[in-house]
Amino acid sequence: MVSKTVKVVNEQGMHMRPAGELAKAVKAHPDCEVTLNANGKTVKAKAPMQIMSACIKCGNEVEIVCNGADEQAVLDEIAAMFESGFGE
Amino acid sequence: MDKYTGKGVYGAIAVGKISVFKKQDAEVKRVHVDDTENEKRRYEEAKNASIEQLGEIYQKALKEVGEANAAIFEIHQMMLDDEDYNDSINDIIETQNVNAEYAVAVTADNFAEMFSNMDDAYMKARAADVRDISNRIIGNLTGEISKGNSSDEKVIICASDLAPSETVALDKDKVLAFVTAHGSSNSHTAILARNMNIPARIGAGDEFLSKIKDGDEAIVDGFTGEIFVSPDSGTRERLLKKQSEDENKKRLLQELKGKENVTVDGRKINIYANIGSVDNIGAVLLNDAGGIGLFRSEFLYLESSDYPTEEQQFAAYKKVLESMAGKKVIIRTLDIGADKQVDYFNLKKEENPALGYRAIRICLTRPEIFKTQLRALYRASVYGHLGIMFPMITSVSELEKILAICDEVKAELKAQSVEYSESVELGIMIETPAAAIISGKLAQMVDFFSVGTNDLTQYTLACDRQNPDIEQFVDTHHEAILELIRMSAENAHKHGAWIGICGELAADTTLTETFLRMGIDELSVSPTFVLKVRDAVRNIDLSKN
Missing domain, CATH: 3.50.30.10 (Phosphohistidine domain)
Structure with a gap:
């Protein structure tokens, strides 16, 4: 299991589009479980509605936890997505 | 009538x-079923049909409203595949022995309620998305997917209410x-x-x-x-006339809308809009401005019979930021006094009000008014891309005081765990010769400058703006004014700040080339001038002398 804490840079936080992008990326790795810890909640990153339910806003810290096949590579990929603001 | x-x-x-849009009534009955496996299969089929329909709507939206706006339907598809959502539906069918329609409706209610209860306007609005996708599944289960308008007229x-998918599904040529x-x-x-x-x-x-x-x-x-x-x-008759005038204007708009503000040789500039009320936002969007370069906050004070509260101000700023959906919004703090009087401020009558007790001078001597406004602004900052601009600056020490008050406000909000954005840009108006002359120092303290050419002209040329008798002496293209702007631009860029012009001169297309050569980064004009200035910019070639 590997983890990394990142900061949300998207101005509107993890709204629909970034949540959707994230879920799409996570689903591409079905053998690696990805969870997010934020605002005292733990949510599965492959479910866009769960991600949004954590109400993650701009500037919030999010711990990404990856567990499974290629976990380090998946973690790096997801962390990079957060850092680039999901292309926004 | x-x-x-x-x-x-x-x-x-x-x-x-009028055509009244009839939705299938989402009234779903609870029916007992014995064969839950069959019911789950029915759900799976309806879900897959929904995903396929959303794919078609996505393709239609892609053509009509562009990728950024079409993305919502791709996300709707993903929501339908959301594990929790599916688990919830299948669990309800399994454990309660009920029909798929009922399980979807209950799940939709639960998820919609979760979003409605969230402490965030954007997330609250997502409840509608959950209902939209759920109604589609139910429509597929019952075979009653809403068709919309079938007439040829x-x-x-x-x-x-209309769901996003229903809006896009409408045949644009018939609406x-x-x-x-x-x-x-x-x-x-x-x-x-x-x-x-x-x-x-x-x-x-x-x-x-x-x-x-x-x-x-x-x-x-x-x-x-x-x-x-x-x-x-x-x-x-009156409205038909208004309609034909509007259509003429839109022809120009259609030609220039969506085009970049770029010169023949590739130099880009931002063209924003100046507004004085929340009601003008429609005009900003209609004229395709890249943002709001000057939002005059005075209207809140002028329309009110007493000091507007923090909540009243917060609601107005939030609305502007949300409506602009991430585009930059620069709000100028209170600028009353001189020609703008408000009774409840009880300002004394002055011999020379333009040089008197006004704007930032009121804010710095009555910090409680200033702090209320700043608190409202910082609180609203999480809803978009906010810049705060201070008017009538003449010295470094004034700006130091202002920045200290901003820090104080932020510290208070932090202590109260009230959210604000860390990326709020702070800037000042360059509208006194003093500010332009010391712009090298001021630029080090802020993120941006915005030149207020109306006051800068009045103060530089010692010509009262309100006095018609001296009109012949007011040369708005006076070399002294242009030199002050050029100096400010040079100093801004030297210290990593950007510079815009928000006075009337910004819309003067005979000067657009001059401003571009000075390196001005942004021109903020009244919404109806945005496209005129864009047209001017696109015809300038800076590579030619």
């Missing part, structure tokens, strides 16, 4: 007949306008309507809906928010 009003989404005028669609009784101007539906260039009124109320029927003649005025049902001939 009956008249109703709603909130505007896209300014235009539509004249035609162009009509004004009236509905209780003159749509009017909904409910809904928020923050919804995807409103955003889509704007991008599809369909005049839309949101929130016309239940009374409106109860009184209309198919075939009623109506006029929707997208500028004022008025809807006239069975209009009299005078109203009809």
Whole structure:
């Protein structure tokens, strides 16, 4: 299991589009479980509605936890997505 | 003739007949089933059909409203695949021995409620998305997917509310306008309507809906928010004239809308809009401004009979930021005094008010008023891309005091765990010769400058703006003024700040090239001048001397 804490840079936080992008990326790795810890909640990153339910806003810290096949590579990929603001 | 009003989404005028949009009633009955496996299969099929339909809607949206706005339907597809959502539906079928329709409806209610209870306006609005996708599945289960308008005539669609997918599914060539009784101007539906260039009124109320029927003649005025049902001939004539004038203007708009503000040789510049009230946002969007370069906050004070509260101000700023959907919004702090008087401030009559007690001078001597405004601004900052601009700066020490008050406000908010954005840009107006002359020092303290050419002209040339007798002495192109602007631009860039012009001179297209050569980064003009300035910029070639 590997983890990394990142900061949300998207101005509107993890709204629909970034949540959707994230879920799409996570689903591409079905053998690696990805969870997010934020605002005292733990949510599965492959479910866009769960991600949004954590109400993650701009500037919030999010711990990404990856567990499974290629976990380090998946973690790096997801962390990079957060850092680039999901292309926004 | 009956008249109703709603909130505007896209300014235009539509004249035609009403068609009432009927949704299948989402009333779902609970039915006991024994074969839960079959019920789960029914759900799976309806879900897959829904995903396929959303794929088609996505393709249609891609063509009509562009990728950014179409993305919502791709996300809707993903929501349908959301594990929790599916688990919930399958669990309800399995454990309660109920029909798939009922399981979807209950799950939709739960998820929608979760979003509605969230402490965030954007997330609250997502409840509508959950209902939209769920209704689609239920429609597929019952075989009653709503078809919308089937007549060949162009009509004004009236509905209780429209889901984003229903909005895009409407055949654009048959829709003159749509009017909904409910809904928020923050919804995807409103955003889509704007991008599809369909005049839309949101929130016309239940009374409106109860009184209309198919075939009623109506006029929707997208500028004022008025809807006239069975209009009299005078109203009809007046609005038809307004419609033809509007269409002429839009021709120019269509040619330039969406085009970049770029010179022949590739130099880009931002063209923003100046506004003085929340009501002008529609004009900003209609004219395709890249942001708001000057939002005069005075209206809040002028329209009020007492000091506007933090909450009143917060609500107004939030609305502007949300409506601009991430585009930059620069709000200028209180600028009253001189020609703008407010009774409850009890300002003394002055011999020389332009040089008197006004703007930032009031704020710095009455910090409680200033701090209320700053708190409201910082609180609203999480809803978009905010810049705060301070007027009438003449010295470094004033700016030091202002920045210290900003820090104080932020520290207070932090201590109270109230959210604000860390990326708020702070800037000042360059509207006194003093500020331009010491711009090298001021630029080190702020993120941006905005040149207020009206006051800068008055103060530099010692010419009273209000006095018609000295008009012949007011040369707005005076070399002293242009030199002060050039100096400010040079100093801004030396210290990593950007510089804009928000005074009347910004819209003077005989100077656009001069400003571009000075390196001005942004021109902020009244909304109706945005496209005129864009046209000028696109015809300039800086590589030629």
